[in-house]
Amino acid sequence: MRLSETFWILISSSTAGSMRVTLKDLAKKLGLSVTTVSRALAGYDDVAENTRRRVRQTAQEMGYYPNITAQQLRRQRTDTLAFVIPTHGPRLSDPFFSELLAGIGNEAGRHRFDLLVSTQPPDSEAEREAYRRIVHGRRADGALVVRTRQKDERIRFLSEQGFPFVAFGRSDLGIEFPYVDEDSYTGMRLLAQHMVDLGHRHFGFISAPAGLLFCRLRLDGYRSVLQANGFPANGGLVVSGDLAQRSGFRAAQELLGRTPRPTAIIACNDLMALGAMSAAQKMGLTVGRDLSVGGFDDIPLAEHAHPPLTTMRQPIYEIGQRITRMLVQLIQVPRGLSGEEEAPAERQVLLTPQLIVRESSGPPPGSA
Amino acid sequence: MRLSETFWILISSSTAGSMRVTLKDLAKKLGLSVTTVSRALAGYDDVAENTRRRVRQTAQEMGYYPNITAQQLRRQRTDTLAFVIPTHGPRLSDPFFSELLAGIGNEAGRHRFDLLVSTQPPDSEAEREAYRRIVHGRRADGALVVRTRQKDERIRFLSEQGFPFVAFGRSDLGIEFPYVDEDSYTGMRLLAQHMVDLGHRHFGFISAPAGLLFCRLRLDGYRSVLQANGFPANGGLVVSGDLAQRSGFRAAQELLGRTPRPTAIIACNDLMALGAMSAAQKMGLTVGRDLSVGGFDDIPLAEHAHPPLTTMRQPIYEIGQRITRMLVQLIQVPRGLSGEEEAPAERQVLLTPQLIVRESSGPPPGSA
DNA sequence: ATTATACTCCAAAACGTTTTGGAAGTCAAG
């Protein structure tokens, strides 16, 4: 088949540079076995110093680079972590995830793990399929779960399958699993108490999708403070948003339309708090004087908002690093089976967020 | 070795659920060959309707899921895209990337591609290694390059290797390659002209790392407008930032300390513009009246800033989708070799950003 | 001269798929 041969040559020359050098090529060139070449490159000591040099030299010259897929198949591990980002609408404009992703990405890199990212709407069939692919398809060695939900099916699934994972956030499934979480309840208590101490009596709260555990905890914390201070148990208006800025804007518009008008608005996260400030300002109110606003997260923008936002600081970047480090340890533990005892890995971490008072909060208008 | 057997049983039962079902297991159970099982599941028509049903049924029951790594190795493709995010400091807090990542992630998912993300400092050895791993290690089928640089070595490398990629941004290497870019030069001209038209005469400009092509183009556009309006060629002060909010803050502080004090500050991106607003406000200036500020990108925050930021809108999310779609087409083209002509893929796209006038810009203080 | 001890090397199996190139069997037409 002369013609087909020509064809092949054309093709292969047009994709120049894509012809890969394999161990077999190296072995042939060197007059060695594939085994020896492999072991030489891996640095085993059952190959002569001289041979090793020769192999390395030639590998360099021929531009050998191991095929990672083949390594993965043979070694039965991928050295990859999976991170499925729950994204509500088409967008994920939440800086929270940037920050987290940076922490995860950098730490994964430090441990020579690749990171597989996918974006899926929470609780969707697509999300379930993504996790199935990861676990059953052996696409990664471990998974990171974020924005945990009340009865989190992702956590249940991963637990049942015995697949290594670490969560950012807890859940209430009655399952013991490794996580890092900030203490949303206590944190929100601190923030709410701060507002009460300033003299506020009329509150508005901007909550978020019911299923998100941290939102419920924050709302609970908020309510507990109101109650402890003798305000009606359900005192304070609660409006729900979707964590995005725009929804905070709308929620605040609604809250500020009520009578008596709240003098302090607390939002479930910074982004909505910023939206709320924006709404107040559009109505001609001066935030920090006419209305106090508080957020939660301390995203980088909070500090540079106008006025700077009072909020609860969570070290998001560091949490990203930390859950990643925990996951890597979890994955690597089996390898240490025969070795000496490792430092016992931390499994459950609860951080207390720190109150950051800035100019968006102050005493209510009428106070001395 | 009785003991070792017991040991193995203990281990394997403790990792319950992690024992995978393979094609071979299915074949044995069904009394068929691996070939037939594989082809039945893949839907080939050379397996009897009845057998196919039986196979699918059993696969379901036994919870079979193909091993993706094995598929990748055999098929010689990974169905994976690689995205190396250039991140300066340890953080990546730029919402620009969230937005972009969302677009990329969603579009990749739509085409059933996985997304491999890594974060690396630009122009570093680590970054080079990341690309080598992708290309030579065959870790992905294509790559996305963003934040292009003047002589972009990533682009040179990928081109030389004949590896499929699409860039967000151009470069000046004299190489033809597929990209989507917004017209930074023209965009910035529009913005600067807007300020001139408002009556401003004293400008400050917040620039960014020299190597970033879009920054140079924006600066060029800015200068060209000053010049065209008869202001001194280098009229207007230029201070450099690193694209982060904080650096915009500092740069603005410096600019506002000069005499005559600029009445308009334009920043290379929104984040620094927001930082600049923050600095001005801290000095007691009212943005939009005492000082006009303009940004570039129209990140979601721009609209909700206080005051809302005048900026050039780039559809970042859509650009993410678009470069991803282009890359997928590029990768899949070889598969269509024998088929009919496909719609010719677009290779180079230049978008003109749109001026969004908001309240952060207005006439200079002394004007009628 | 024989045995032990390193020291180097390698053939073959395995990881779990997909694909190639038939091999059997059935059935209808000649």
Next chain:
DNA sequence: CTTGACTTCCAAAACGTTTTGGAGTATAAT
């Protein structure tokens, strides 16, 4: 009874590694 066409199945090779369990050769000790 042959032939050819069709249907249904399969053995084996391949993808590119790593690892197992020796084999072959020197060198040193007996």
